[in-house]
Amino acid sequence: MRLLAVDGSSIAHRAWHSTRDDPGDDDLTAVVAAMASMLASTWRHGPYDVALVALDHPVNRRRELFPAYKAQRSPTDPALRVVLDALPAALRAAGVPIRVREGAEADDLLAAAADDGARRGWRTDLLSSDRDLTALVGPRVRLLRPRRRFADLAVEDEAAVEAEHGVPARRYRDLAALRGDPSDGLEGAPGIGPATAARLLREFGDVPTLYRALADLPPRTAASLRRGREAVERNLLLMAPLPHLDAELEAAVAAGPPLVGLVADLEARGADGAASRLRRALAGGAPRTGGTAGGGGPTGRGAREVREAPSLPPLPPPPDGPG
Numbered sequence: 001m002r003l004l005a006v007d008g009s010s011i012a013h014r015a016w017h018s019t020r021d022d023p024g025d026d027d028l029t030a031v032v033a034a035m036a037s038m039l040a041s042t043w044r045h046g047p048y049d050v051a052l053v054a055l056d057h058p059v060n061r062r063r064e065l066f067p068a069y070k071a072q073r074s075p076t077d078p079a080l081r082v083v084l085d086a087l088p089a090a091l092r093a094a095g096v097p098i099r100v101r102e103g104a105e106a107d108d109l110l111a112a113a114a115d116d117g118a119r120r121g122w123r124t125d126l127l128s129s130d131r132d133l134t135a136l137v138g139p140r141v142r143l144l145r146p147r148r149r150f151a152d153l154a155v156e157d158e159a160a161v162e163a164e165h166g167v168p169a170r171r172y173r174d175l176a177a178l179r180g181d182p183s184d185g186l187e188g189a190p191g192i193g194p195a196t197a198a199r200l201l202r203e204f205g206d207v208p209t210l211y212r213a214l215a216d217l218p219p220r221t222a223a224s225l226r227r228g229r230e231a232v233e234r235n236l237l238l239m240a241p242l243p244h245l246d247a248e249l250e251a252a253v254a255a256g257p258p259l260v261g262l263v264a265d266l267e268a269r270g271a272d273g274a275a276s277r278l279r280r281a282l283a284g285g286a287p288r289t290g291g292t293a294g295g296g297g298p299t300g301r302g303a304r305e306v307r308e309a310p311s312l313p314p315l316p317p318p319p320d321g322p323g
Contacts, residue, residue: 001049001120003249004042004258005113007106007128008053008098011038012087014129014146016080026269027083028090033271036262040274040281041151042127045144047284050122051258052097052247054109055088061103062238068185069238095261097252104242107133111241114141116249127153132176132239137161137169166198174207177235178228186235189228196221207232258282 015034016027039051062069076084088098099109107130114136117124126133127144134156137143143156154160161169178197180188192200200221204210211229214222225232259282266275 001117001122001253002046003113003117003122003124003252004039004046004048004051005110005117005124005126005247006039006051006053007110007126007130007133008035008087008091009056009084009106010129011035011127011146012055012084013080014038014150016077016083027079028086029269029271031083031087032090032094032262032269033266033274036259036266036271036274036278038146038150039259039262040277042125042144042153043281045125045142045153045155047282048125048258050249050252052099052113052249052252053091054099054106054113054247055084056105057100057102059103060105061242062105064103066234066238070184072185090265091262094265095255096259097248097255099247101242101245104245106130108242108245109247111136112245113247113249116247117141120249132173132181134161134165134169135173135176135239136241137172165194167201171201171206173236173239174201176239177207177232180231180235181239184238186238187228187231188235189224189232191220191224192228207236 012031012035015031015038018034019027019030060069063071088100092098099113101109107128110126110128110133114124114126118138118140122140124141125144126136126141127146129146131145133143137156137158139158143154143161145154145156147154156164158169161172165172165175167175175194175197176188178188178192178200179194180186188197200210200217201207204213211225214225217225259278263275263279263282266272266278
């Protein structure tokens with residue numbers, strides 16, 4: 001079995017920003033259509049037997065623990081907030097398995113899906129711009145990370161992660177904790193950048209072992225690690241997936257062939273172009289390039305044309321940073 005677990009909050013934000021210059025008044029349809037075009041582009045990395053979409057819950061457990069977590073980000077546009085609030089019901093009505101859990105972010109549920117899939121012997125692709133998910137990459141798990149052109153996904157397997165970051169994927173969280181993640185408002189150990197963090201982890205293995213070996217380090221490095229210890233240990237806590245979440249994979253399987261209902265929903269919304277692209281992708285054809293992803297334009301339902309997925313721009317500001 002092959003599972004596609006989608007960070008719906010991440011791609012919904014990107015879908016929203018990709019449709020801002022298009023005429024029309026049905027924001028929800030525009031976002032759903034743009035998301036469908038993104039999924040059509042992603043499907044060539046499968047095909048997939050099962051798909052689910054995880055969404056952030058309005059209550060954020062990490063922000064409760066550390067109020068500065070993501071506090072530097074701009075407030076959500078009120079119109080986007082309306083769309084995000086309506087999105088779970090809209091996708092459920094289209095037969096898409098949706099996962100939302102109180103206090104959890106989408107990446108927590110993607111982690112639960114990856115773990116459960118691995119236990120079942122499935123292969124899992126995680127579609128998200130959240131670099132924290134890099135730590136989940138393994139023999140049966142890949143991270144599909146959008147770049148400037150959405151269709152040009154970075155496909156991160158174990159070899160790609162180690163080549164880029166200098167440590168195995170299972171040590172990525174240690175590396176991120178040491179260097180910090182400014183996009184989430186998390187400082188690391190002062191003076192410890194990614195190259196130094198990777199070198200230390202290659203030598204000592206993980207953060208706890210590194211801190212037990214401070215006496216063996218150069219004085220300046222040891223002093224930096226001592227000053228940043230509280231921040232590093234906090235980062236490890238905040239960057240770890242929330243435990244004991246259930247992605248309900250059996251229910252996702254029971255939902256039937258993935259995303260078929262979304263095609264019908266798009267047609268009902270008048271988003272014929274997005275429906276056609278998704279139908280072709282599910283049938284094994286490559287999504288068309290050029291033109292618009294909304295197909296046919298407004299149809300009296302307020303459906304708005306949206307751009308073809310390959311031309312979708314990055315988020316301003318990015319939803320996830322280098323961590």
